[in-house]
Amino acid sequence: MPQHRDPHEQAQVALVLFHVGPYRAALEARHVLAMTDHPTALRTANAQSLLYAGSDPESPPSRWLTLRDAQTVSDNGGTWQLGVSGDFTLQQLPANTLYPLPKLLFPRRFSTALCGFTFDQQQLVLLLDARKLSP
Amino acid sequence: MSAEYPRDNPANDPPFATQTLEEALATHGDTETVVDVDEPTQQLVLFRLNGQRFALPGSAVSEILPSDQPVYYVPGLPNSTEGVLHLRGKIESVISLHHLLGLPSPEGASKGMILLVRAAGITSGVRIEQLDDVCEVAQSMLQAPPETLPGTLRPYVSALWQMDERQALALLDPEALFDAYQQGLG
Numbered sequence: 001m002p003q004h005r006d007p008h009e010q011a012q013v014a015l016v017l018f019h020v021g022p023y024r025a026a027l028e029a030r031h032v033l034a035m036t037d038h039p040t041a042l043r044t045a046n047a048q049s050l051l052y053a054g055s056d057p058e059s060p061p062s063r064w065l066t067l068r069d070a071q072t073v074s075d076n077g078g079t080w081q082l083g084v085s086g087d088f089t090l091q092q093l094p095a096n097t098l099y100p101l102p103k104l105l106f107p108r109r110f111s112t113a114l115c116g117f118t119f120d121q122q123q124l125v126l127l128l129d130a131r132k133l134s135p
Numbered sequence: 136m137s138a139e140y141p142r143d144n145p146a147n148d149p150p151f152a153t154q155t156l157e158e159a160l161a162t163h164g165d166t167e168t169v170v171d172v173d174e175p176t177q178q179l180v181l182f183r184l185n186g187q188r189f190a191l192p193g194s195a196v197s198e199i200l201p202s203d204q205p206v207y208y209v210p211g212l213p214n215s216t217e218g219v220l221h222l223r224g225k226i227e228s229v230i231s232l233h234h235l236l237g238l239p240s241p242e243g244a245s246k247g248m249i250l251l252v253r254a255a256g257i258t259s260g261v262r263i264e265q266l267d268d269v270c271e272v273a274q275s276m277l278q279a280p281p282e283t284l285p286g287t288l289r290p291y292v293s294a295l296w297q298m299d300e301r302q303a304l305a306l307l308d309p310e311a312l313f314d315a316y317q318q319g320l321g
Contacts, residue, residue, distance in 0.1 A: 020210075051210060052211030053211075099221075099226035100226070101226075102219065102227055102259065104230070104257050105216065105219075106317075108213055109211055111211055114211060117209075117219060117226050119221070124207040124208075124219070126210075
């Protein structure tokens with residue numbers, strides 16, 4: 001049976017929010033297959049090294065997000081794990097509070113996964129496209 | 136009743152004029168060049184970077200934001216990108232032109248205003264150190280950039296305005312600035 005959305009209802013997007021070093025980031029929840037305390041996949045990567053080349057020492061991941069491997073085209077769908085720091089939270093955020101990356105910054109970003117921004121408790125959150133992340 | 140100046144007495148001779156009325160009135164005006172209202176003019180936003188005078192076309196500057204406008208740092212972007220700002224439901228980038236123009240970066244935190252610049256379909260904040268003025272300038276006063284202009288500035292300067300004998304101001308081309316930034320310069 002088709003679902004009809006109330007035109008006044010605010011569209012929501014489910015996100016997994018987490019820390020990357022001193023910064024906050026988020027992935028769309030539908031791309032996150034599991035969240036664990038220990039790495040279990042063969043392929044892993046620290047989110048910090050994927051998002052920016054900083055002079056800060058890398059903080060060791062304390063949580064692992066299991067993502068579908070966008071680079072793998074096999075039917076069984078390989079997975080990999082993204083190491084993040086601190087706690088992660090699942091949140092529904094209004095779609096109109098998710099902002100695209102300003103046009104000028106597209107060619108200059110370290111990671112093509114950086115696709116936008118939102119705010120959580122007045123702190124900037126980096127929105128990441130899970131399909132552009134790979135170990 | 137006669138309106139003639141009485142000439143029979145030398146003391147009544149009209150004083151020797153050393154200046155015309157026009158000249159006398161002109162000396163009371165300011166020393167700035169009077170712009171013919173019919174002459175085409177261009178609005179300029181005058182500002183300073185590293186103490187040097189620059190301008191952007193007023194048509195490209197949509198807003199002047201105060202220095203306390205919050206700017207959020209974004210990791211994974213070049214040093215010339217200060218971050219992003221949240222303005223009325225939009226996120227805009229904030230860049231510094233120092234690297235692009237070959238100027239030394241200011242020490243300490245940025246304190247100047249932010250010009251919201253729109254060019255080539257792109258909007259971005261540009262941090263300046265000091266806002267000097269927003270004024271109309273006759274287009275005839277804008278000269279082509281001289282050959283002697285430093286090579287680091289030449290790609291981005293569309294005209295030079297000789298404000299007085301000592302001071303010249305470089306009019307920047309916002310499209311050229313954004314294009315260079317996107318190509319990885321600065």
